[in-house]
Amino acid sequence: MIGTRIAVVVTLLALAAAARPARAQEIIPNVPLRTQHGTAVRFYDDLVKGKVALINFFFTSCTSICPRTTDNLKKVQTALGEHLGRDVVMISMSVDPRADTPAVLEQYALRYGTKPGWYFVTGRMEDINLVRRRLGVNRDGGDKTQHTGLLVYGNDATGQWAATPAMADPAVIARSVLRLVPARPSTARPPGP
């Protein structure tokens, strides 16, 4: 009787271990990156883990969709208000990492007047491509202009992720993102307009 119970418990534990949900970094690669401040970070551990994140892809010399996208995301930044940097991060990852050094990214961020909590990151091309593949935004191979139109957003702590066009109405983007922010009694601010 006791033996059976132990066997059941052991089986359940084994089952629980085997079926343990994948940790997020198994999906979101924990690749090494550098921010616009030159800081070395790990993509998952330092930027995404436990946070509400908006992730898009761009490159500074892009003259087509990227400038408009960054403009639009700047409006999102405004709409996010005090949440940015506190419980929400914005991550713009360069798909032209050789040209987009931290110094170039810093200039770019200065030009757009981005606030703390919005990270521009660069790294090794293969690492960035891995991130793009894992986030489902690089189905069309090496063309760096592809998938610059998408914004992946989600809450790593709860595992809720979605995607939306980066050029979507900034108020709608901000509202969708803030819905993922857990309510804090101290702020008592309803999400959205």
Add this chain to the structure above:
Amino acid sequence: MRPRVSRRDLIKLGLMGTGYIVLGPEGRLARAESDGFTFQSPRTTPWQAELPLPAEPNPTASPLLDHPDAYRRFVDNQTTFFEIEAVERAVKFHPQLGDTAVWCYADRHIAPGATPSILGPTIKVRFGAYGEEVPGQPGRVRPKLAGGVLVRHHNNLPYDHRGFGMTRNTVHFHGGHVPARADGFPEDLVSPPDGFPNKVVFDRGEHYDYFYPMLDPGLVADNDIGRDHADCDETPSTLWYHDHLLDFTAANVYRGLAGFYLAFDDPNANSILSAPGKVALDIGDETFPDTDPFGHPTDPRILRLPSNDFDIPLVFQDKSFAADGSLVYNSFDHDGFLGDKVCVNGAIQPFLRVQRRKYRFRLLNGSNARIYQIVLADASGGRKPMTQIATEGGLMAAPIRNISGVLLYMAERVEVVVDFTSYAHGTELFLENRMRQDEGRKPDGVMSRGPQMLKFIVEGDPVEDPSSVPDVLRPFPKVTENEIRTAVRRTFEFERRHGAWVINGELAGQLTRPVATARLDRGEIWRLRNDSGGWWHPVHIHHEFCRVLSRNGKLPPLDERDGMAKKDTLLLRDNETVEVYVKFRDYIGPWVFHCHNLEHEDMAMMARFDVAP
């Protein structure tokens, strides 16, 4: 009986599907591909469980109505009230699989001891319009806007939810012809058009009232109450309801938020309306006598299609499961998520014992991104005939007999009648899926054999079968040349730019403004074009059924052609163009049309259109 495992038990064991992807049976990700992940669900032995058939909900006695003004002219003492709640529940998709936490629509008034199903309750209603004399004007008849169904949907999803899916709800009545506020708009509008509520999405702990008039179209007209005619040749038969939340429809429907809604003709409807009445009545009673007790012939319009126990809805949904039974989903697969197990009515490879007679099967593709080629076959793959009788818009003008298979794309409904009379006792037949599909973008072609999804076991001797499939079902006039000439014409070209969906060069999915505003009761011809090579898109237009005028400039295939069928979802293969006629007859308000590959929809492959007076 499905064992019940509490949510707390699941959490204690760490078995809740918290991730967008879960470790495979060997304790590691099954395979990491360059483009993402493929996943292998645990092996399951086929044909272990009977096909689940979700029960009808139990009406509630107390009238429910949050916004009496909005629905005042419809709701009366003939209205049926249901209460359905979205809840999380541990269920079994297969006897050998662990418990799976799903979200389902549950009947709030379920009988004690009844087994809850994975699918939502199957709502069955009668469809039609009654007439009444205009007071003080003898002989003048006007339609009476009475009856209908009011469903109060509650959101009781967990507060501490983790993992894919969003615990906010908006319920779309797919194929329904209902006021805009009951359609399940994907998101609250900050500045909605006049008369449309600010809030249509409801959160945990909240509810929303959906009123479905179930009236013949053409009758109501939001701008002009009291027309004296209806389009009586349009009764849908197989509809469904599912979540439609902006950005999260795919995850929420994959988690289980879907159910059937079956409509039948009301034999008493429109008997005193001046307009030509219904030409056929699908009343869901094959045993309806040919003569009344006095020997007089009964209504010759009454059809006797296989009914009740022999009228079976089947929804096909592909899912993946972790070793513990929890659902596996990849929120980062924006091309369309494919599962590796096809569930029929929420069971993996179930069986159904059938008698030697005719059956009506209502096939619904409730998958996110999988397209099926469904074939009835014997164990060695020999094809057996089926007769197609209906599409999304209800019964076709005439049956198509001896079809060899059914192409079924997302949200599409096809009804078939299968006659098992000639198969010997013990014969086993299967519904096979012969469509090969390895990625969400589109299928890879039809195979000579495919996985078996459902087994029929033929039992007994031939039985008396009062049902029949006549050569004429529900004929209706084609769109006339004059209607075509005077229609407003619009073109919607779907493209993909920088990975985002674009309609007519503009970013899709911006629901704050309409891409088109149609006028009530004014015919429109929409040319839908798919410019994205390599992708298939089943496009679903809300509010009205479409008449398919042409496909790639040619006469459309019979099963979607105007004069034969009515459709609410239209397949656009790569570089295809489909032309449809549509007339928005009754309800003003904001509506949407969108790709019903749910991941494409969530990636904003959607547009708002308005209908104005």
